[in-house]
């Protein structure tokens with residue numbers, strides 16, 4: 001009875017409490033769990049523990065900014081011999097096959113670093129950049145049909161732009177027009193001042209766990225930061241799309257320790273890290289491949305397509321194939337009892353084996369760049385991502401990218417934006433995304449990154 005009376009009292013007090021908004025005094029409740037909500041700025045909250053992995057609890061409840069997208073540049077093509085590299089040619093209507101990629105960002109900071117999370121949908125996975133192919137396919141968007149070596153394919157990328165020093169162009173200053181301040185005379189260039197570009201690239205930066213750190217200004221235009229950069233063109237004549245590759249994979253496992261300490265394996269069909277000179281005379285190799293008596297074309301196809309006059313065999317002309325086989329393994333497999341073409345291989349003159357393999361590797365594709373340790377200001381921006389790099393299957397359906405870019409708040413380098421005592425401050429930035437492209441991009445010119453108190 002007494003208990004009942006007491007309960008009644010509490011209920012009464014509770015109702016009164018509600019009316020006087022003193023509810024908490026009577027019914028103490030645990031603090032409610034944080035729920036992620038959409039914000040209008042990219043809000044970085046302070047966190048004591050670095051959210052360095054995609055599964056970190058911080059990202060589950062962090063507020064997020066949805067990025068509205070427009071065409072930033074389209075209808076651009078690469079110069080002679082660079083083919084099939086413009087998957088975002090029509091802008092929004094070609095990116096992610098025209099479906100909204102739903103770009104979303106989150107951010108965090110701790111005492112020393114800023115962490116920027118970016119997520120977007122891209123239905124196909126494009127891990128190569130300007131790979132060397134011998135007698136490769138045409139580009140439906142380009143008239144150049146001359147073959148032998150060309151550079152083919154392009155990677156998926158996301159780039160962020162920050163103002164370093166009062167960048168401006170004819171359209172205005174960076175704090176007003178954002179990225180448009182780095183677009184001048186149709187180039188990625190400012191009129192005055194400089195812009196920091198963080199370029200995450202599926203072919204050239206993510207494999208080693210970095211974003212490519214670049215800047216653009218009024219005098220030099222877009223260029224890499226100081227220090228050794230992440231990748232060099234794998235061509236005898238630098239910059240020439242039609243020159244032969246210098247290196248190929250040496251056959252050893254490509255394992256690399258990324259800056260976050262995690263070890264990754266790199267698929268040699270797409271990434272070149274452990275390398276050896278690419279040797280052999282292609283024209284001699286071509287002749288042997290098509291030899292009327294012992295040519296591989298009888299089964300592997302006239303141009304490596306996999307269908308020959310007397311049988312079907314592995315297609316050598318598929319991206320990523322040739323890089324998976326080192327010279328030594330092509331030789332040993334061809335000469336093994338397992339190989340249905342063994343009797344053909346046995347007739348290839350020993351002195352011409354390397355010529356033939358140079359030709360077979362060219363039918364596939366040889367990575368257009370080789371990767372190397374970055375140093376100095378080129379090693380500032382780390383990347384963490386959900387990309388699987390050890391064994392790439394470009395045929396499987398790809399859904400979305402999740403990337404975290406990590407950088408020290410201040411670097412002391414003139415070619416970087418500095419987030420000096422950032423608490424309570426906001427910094428303008430722009431975002432650009434590329435689907436199998438590097439010239440055409442979609443994105444958003446200006447947002448604010450705010451470091452919350």
Ligand code: HEC
Pocket residue numbers: 294295296297298299300311312313314325329330333334339340341342344345348356
């Ligand atoms: C009589 C038909 C035939 C001829 C001719 C032939 N091959 Fe093959 N080769 C095959 C078949 C079939 C396979 C696939 C075997 C398998 O998947 O088990 C193969 C596979 C290979 C592979 C391994 C590819 C893989 O997927 O593992 C290499 C390397 C190779 N051949 C090299 C050569 C070379 C070099 C020549 C020319 C000297 C040649 N072959 C001529 C039938 C042939």
